[in-house]
Amino acid sequence: MPTLAAIRFNRVIGHFYECFVAAExxxxxxxxxxxxxxxxxxxxxxxxxxxxxxxxHLA
Structure with a gap:
């Protein structure tokens, strides 16, 4: 559950997640x-x- 919150509200983790989704x-x-x-x-x-x-962490 903390990871889901991090994906939603932390731009570093959210960007990391979006890269995975974009890579199908x-x-x-x-x-x-x-x-x-x-x-x-x-x-x-x-x-x-x-x-x-x-x-x-954005690097």
Whole structure:
């Protein structure tokens, strides 16, 4: 459920999801890929102690 909210309201995760849908992948595959991406971003944020910055993750 947090991933669905992130897809809807976070422009980084939403853009990542839209790229999967545009590549004609299944929507479920896109959601699972976003779950992985959210986990990676959260882990890196906690590890580094930095706050969220859209410009870093949009690359």
């Amino acid at each position: 992948k299944s929507k479920k595959v896109g959601i699972v890929a976003c779950m992985c991406k959210v986990g990676i971003i959260l882990n890196a944020t906690v590890r580094s102690g930095a706050s969220w910055n859209d410009s870093i």
